[in-house]
Amino acid sequence: MAASPVQASTGLSAGTVNYGDREFALFLRRAFIKGAGLSDEDLAKPIVGIIDTGSDFNPCHGNAPQLIEAVKRGVMMQGALPVVFPTISLHESFAAPTSLYLRNLMSIDTEEMIKAQPMDAVVVIGGCDKTIPAQVMGALSAGRPFVVLPTGPMLSSRWQGERVGACTDCRRLWADFRAGRLTQAQIDDANNHLVPSVGTCSVMGTASTMACMVEAMGLTVPGAASAPAVSADRIRIAERSGYAAARLAKGEVVMPPLGEKQLHNALATLLAIGGSTNALVHLAAIMGRIGIRLDPQAFNALADQVPVLVDLKPGGEGYMPDFHEAGGLIRVVSELQEKMVLDLPTVFGDTLQQRLNGLSAMVAAEVIRSQANPIYPSGGLRWLSGNLAPSGAVIKPVAASKNLLEHTGRAVVFDGLEDMARRLDDPALDVNADDVLVLRGIGPKGAGMPEAGLIPIPKKLASQGVRDMVRLSDGRMSGTAYGTIVLHISPEAAAAGPLSLVRNGDKIRLSVREASLNLLVDSETLAAREKESWHEHLPQLAQERGYGRLHAQEVLQAEDGCDFRFLRKTP
Numbered sequence: 166m167a168a169s170p171v172q173a174s175t176g177l178s179a180g181t182v183n184y185g186d187r188e189f190a191l192f193l194r195r196a197f198i199k200g201a202g203l204s205d206e207d208l209a210k211p212i213v214g215i216i217d218t219g220s221d222f223n224p225c226h227g228n229a230p231q232l233i234e235a236v237k238r239g240v241m242m243q244g245a246l247p248v249v250f251p252t253i254s255l256h257e258s259f260a261a262p263t264s265l266y267l268r269n270l271m272s273i274d275t276e277e278m279i280k281a282q283p284m285d286a287v288v289v290i291g292g293c294d295k296t297i298p299a300q301v302m303g304a305l306s307a308g309r310p311f312v313v314l315p316t317g318p319m320l321s322s323r324w325q326g327e328r329v330g331a332c333t334d335c336r337r338l339w340a341d342f343r344a345g346r347l348t349q350a351q352i353d354d355a356n357n358h359l360v361p362s363v364g365t366c367s368v369m370g371t372a373s374t375m376a377c378m379v380e381a382m383g384l385t386v387p388g389a390a391s392a393p394a395v396s397a398d399r400i401r402i403a404e405r406s407g408y409a410a411a412r413l414a415k416g417e418v419v420m421p422p423l424g425e426k427q428l429h430n431a432l433a434t435l436l437a438i439g440g441s442t443n444a445l446v447h448l449a450a451i452m453g454r455i456g457i458r459l460d461p462q463a464f465n466a467l468a469d470q471v472p473v474l475v476d477l478k479p480g481g482e483g484y485m486p487d488f489h490e491a492g493g494l495i496r497v498v499s500e501l502q503e504k505m506v507l508d509l510p511t512v513f514g515d516t517l518q519q520r521l522n523g524l525s526a527m528v529a530a531e532v533i534r535s536q537a538n539p540i541y542p543s544g545g546l547r548w549l550s551g552n553l554a555p556s557g558a559v560i561k562p563v564a565a566s567k568n569l570l571e572h573t574g575r576a577v578v579f580d581g582l583e584d585m586a587r588r589l590d591d592p593a594l595d596v597n598a599d600d601v602l603v604l605r606g607i608g609p610k611g612a613g614m615p616e617a618g619l620i621p622i623p624k625k626l627a628s629q630g631v632r633d634m635v636r637l638s639d640g641r642m643s644g645t646a647y648g649t650i651v652l653h654i655s656p657e658a659a660a661a662g663p664l665s666l667v668r669n670g671d672k673i674r675l676s677v678r679e680a681s682l683n684l685l686v687d688s689e690t691l692a693a694r695e696k697e698s699w700h701e702h703l704p705q706l707a708q709e710r711g712y713g714r715l716h717a718q719e720v721l722q723a724e725d726g727c728d729f730r731f732l733r734k735t736p
Contacts, residue, residue: 179212212283213414216275217233254271264295271300272303288406297379298447316363317365318365318372318486338352367486369477378435379431389402427509438475439477446723447726549680554655574672576667578667579620581607581611589620603673617640637673640652671686
């Protein structure tokens with residue numbers, strides 16, 4: 166005998182289309198989905214949505230089909246119904262003008278598709294830098310229980326006898342090529358070895374940083390942050406993610422609310438792993454969806470207490486497969502436990518403390534250090550302020566040249582990416598190794614905040630052996646990048662921030678010790694420059710129609726995560 170239609174507002178009956186006759190709406194819904202071969206018995210079960218972000222333009226998500234099948238298996242073993250649906254997919258190297266520009270669009274897509282379709286819980290599958298933040302932002306705003314399943318990092322490889330992996334080594338080898346230390350044939354050959362498998366970058370870039378942070382926040386199953394994309398461990402994690410989502414859908418586990426304590430864990434993790442500067446932008450956006458703002462002073466105070474324990478590129482030497490084999494995120498938590506909140510519930514129904522209790526004895530591994538033997542004592546990231554960054558800026562000292570962390574130099578200014586591309590390698594460019602390279606007009610309004618803050622060393626200096634300089638911008642850099650680079654300067658130049666007042670030859674002082682960034686120009690001169698309205702001459706991303714127009718009208722600055730104003734929750 167066929168099962169009667171589900172009456173409660175769960176499962177298939179949730180959120181029916183409004184035809185003025187709810188029973189007819191449910192009748193139509195059941196009829197159409199039965200075209201896929203489902204029975205009334207299937208349709209009486211709780212529903213777990215599974216977001217498919219697989220795309221041929223996104224090799225970081227190249228394992229999505231295998232993960233989806235494993236998630237479905239986990240869901241069905243718990244007696245729930247898995248239903249797969251797509252959202253847009255973003256890859257840093259393929260999304261123009263920048264994937265951050267499109268992150269909020271992905272978050273809107275994620276939120277609206279979760280709300281529009283009947284599901285009692287959802288598994289969000291993502292990996293490449295902006296996808297996990299976009300999915301967490303959207304899922305939080307949708308208000309449904311969710312489990313995050315990272316796609317996982319790629320493997321590492323070898324080239325000319327050395328271990329390599331995307332994308333820190335991509336940047337290092339390209340810098341060598343620009344400086345004439347590698348030939349065209351060598352760089353072409355290296356290009357074939359840097360990305361040996363699907364998955365996210367094999368270093369502690371933004372993708373792996375975000376994966377570690379969401380695991381520390383309790384939004385994943387155990388071990389989800391580090392298992393390689395093409396490993397059996399990753400498939401087992403996908404199955405457990407389906408299991409966890411089914412338990413959430415059935416009410417056997419309650420979705421843990423996000424608050425200050427989870428975000429504290431995320432920040433402590435970010436600092437301990439030597440994570441990406443981008444994570445602060447994404448975390449600020451996530452926090453904004455629940456009405457919390459990041460406190461710069463509290464962040465710097467925490468940074469002073471937390472050592473960098475993970476020896477991975479770009480701040481160290483190892484790769485993500487090493488991190489996983491050494492125990493992954495929970496091993497970091499075990500070294501840092503007195504600085505974290507361990508009794509908070511997770512989507513798996515356990516706590517971080519329970520995960521620690523189940524941690525088997527591990528052989529000492531250099532890739533995850535003890536607090537007594539860190540790779541950097543504290544302050545792996547630092548929030549800066551000063552007259553050049555009234556609303557803040559960020560630097561990653563652990564990836565910088567130590568002799569440049571206290572530096573005063575002459576500004577060499579570029580007005581946007583085209584100006585930089587035109588002038589940077591000109592032999593006539595007036596630039597010395599102790600100057601400060603300034604790239605402005607690449608903030609959220611000006612250019613969508615691309616990962617262009619890693620300003621290349623001018624060729625004439627690179628050929629002389631110069632490998633690092635103080636560089637600053639209102640843009641971002643890849644989490645896989647390294648160097649003495651100040652980022653996210655706010656307000657951005659295109660929004661009339663003080664960065665628009667800098668002129669060639671001005672002196673700029675960076676002091677990481679004092680957490681400050683200052684333009685050493687008198688107030689009368691700056692007041693006169695303000696009247697010039699130079700920011701109006703900088704490039705602008707604003708468009709006349711579509712998403713570009715929405716972005717120009719609504720995007721906020723870096724300290725608010727570059728989210729859209731209307732998407733944030735009022736504190």
